Amino acid sequence: MPCSLWPPVNKEEYKGVWVYLEREGSRLKDVGLELLGKARDLAQKLGGAEVGGVIVAGTEEMAREAVYHGADKVVIIDNPDLKVYTPAEYAEAIAKVVGKYKPEIFLIGATKRGRELAAYIANTLTTGITADCTALEIDPKTCDLLQIRPTFGGTQLATIRTPQRRPQMASVRPGVFPKPPRDTSRTGQIIVEKVEIAKRRTRLVSIEKRLEKDVADLPPVESADVVIAGGRGLGSVEGFKLLIDLAKLLGGTVGASLMAVRAGWAPHTRQIGQTGKTIRPKLYIAVGISGAIQHLMGIMETKTIIAINPDPHAPIMENADYAVVGDYKQILPLLIEEIKRLKS
Ligand SMILES: Cc1cc2nc3c(=O)[nH]c(=O)nc-3n(C[C@H](O)[C@H](O)[C@H](O)COP(=O)(O)OP(=O)(O)OC[C@H]3O[C@@H](n4cnc5c(N)ncnc54)[C@H](O)[C@@H]3O)c2cc1C
Incomplete structure (x- = not known):
């Protein structure tokens, strides 16, 4: 049944499986790289879709690591105001990039910050988010993302879909999916995006x-x-x-x-x-x-x-x-x- 608050989007406009790549000092957190491996698996099931990554205030070296772990394209969000993490500003910048590149699936590591950002981003993009997924599959009939997570105190598994809205968003805890092997022969596109954000810093x-x-x-x-x-x-x-x-x-x-x-x-x-x-x-x-x-x-x-x-x-x-x-x-x-x- 169509959602009256958020009408269905044109799904044809959305392509690819993208991942938010969280930084930890001068390197990327493993959970983002683990999700790149899963993103590649999902992309293959979608007929060879593109795998993308988003890093806020990252370096080219980080972006290259993401390529070595399976990304075809990495966007580095460049804005001097984003050197220090603040949830609203990070979410706004990421949502802008996701809104521009329109992936059909967007995955986030369920770290402390990832959880916080996922909710902000889903709300900004008026789409759904399934937290703490333990498995992700593609429905062979509809090509929708099947977002699978435990429910009822872990006694059952629920399969959640986002049939009307895009991107389909899911968060996954660290260690759920294996980190793909590092392949330094892989090549990919690295894009630096200057993203403007509203001037309102949270304290x-x-x-x-x-x-x-x-x-x-x-x-x-x-x-x-x-x-x-x-x-x-x-x-x-x-x-x-x-x-x-x-x-x-x-x-x-x-x-x-x-x-x-x-x-x-x-x-x-x-x-x-x-x-x-x-x-x-x-x-x-x-x-x-x-x-x-x-x-x-x-x-x-x-x-x-x-x-x-x-x-x-x-x-x-x-x-x-x-x-x-x-x-x-x-x-x-x-x-x-x-x-x-x-x-x-
Ligand atoms: C599943 C679950 C798990 C939870 N786990 C935790 C947990 O691990 N730890 C935890 O703390 N809570 C936990 N909570 C939340 C808990 O139920 C309370 O909401 C929380 O403890 C209330 O925090 P508080 O006492 O600081 O705030 P309030 O309940 O708002 O109390 C503030 C107190 O400050 C007093 N006060 C006001 N002005 C002054 C003043 N000038 N000088 C001195 N005192 C003043 C007020 O009279 C009031 O008694 C959990 C809740 C749930 C549902």
Whole structure:
């Protein structure tokens, strides 16, 4: 049945199987090369279609590596604003190139960044995306991409199609497909595209990087005796500065709730809870954290919990040994001063 929001596209305009090639420093990540191998397999099943690759702010050497691993054509997106990764800008640039070259299939490695980009790009191109595919096939009747992935907790496999829209997009985790052999006799076309993007830089990455630098000297949350963790109640990344000061004074480290990680205030390596780290510190200070069950699951074995929160009914307060009702911006500076005084 045709989709009323996104009407069918003219499929004849779309040709080839393309791959986003993520960089890691001065080289390409293996997952992109693995996908080039799969792209070649799909292209053959499509009657010898072209295999393409897209690299943002890459080098000719990287593009040549992609050719050696199966690409016929590689587009390097050239824009000085894209030297540092930011999701919206990268997605906009990639979507522009994909929109120009019109591949019928576009594959992305399901890395942390790949997942983020895939959603942005699919949304920009108004097409579908199937995440974490474990197999990709071509339907011999319709030539549609069969996007196969586990479902219902891994008990069944679902086959998903994008029959009306192009490109057909899928993400695949690293290691699912083998990396094709490196063949230095292969040749391909390398194109440098100067792609303009809107001037709106997100602050998320630079903030996360700043904090990552700040916490780099502190021990990991799993091994520290004292963990000071911040949540959404901190209101901004600046709140974490106070947490870092306190952690340093107490010889501890800093952690975060999922919401603080999502806000970009703390790196994922610092997340505590069901989908983060499980910790067993002697002292845990929860600042601006409500104490959702998924968070509490990560601190069950803590000896002493102190919670700082203006809401006396927040679940963390019931689970704390010491519940301090109030605004952390007033309480933490006083606590830091007092500890400094006692230490001197
Ligand atoms: C499958 C699944 C897995 C999950 N895994 C995790 C996980 O691993 N870790 C995790 O943390 N969460 C996890 N969550 C999310 C969890 O359910 C909560 O949404 C999350 O823990 C809430 O984060 P928070 O406490 O920082 O934010 P909120 O729930 O928004 O709480 C903010 C708190 O800050 C307080 N506050 C406001 N202003 C101030 C102030 N000035 N000073 C002090 N306090 C203030 C508020 O009163 C409030 O209690 C998971 C959820 C799901 C569904």
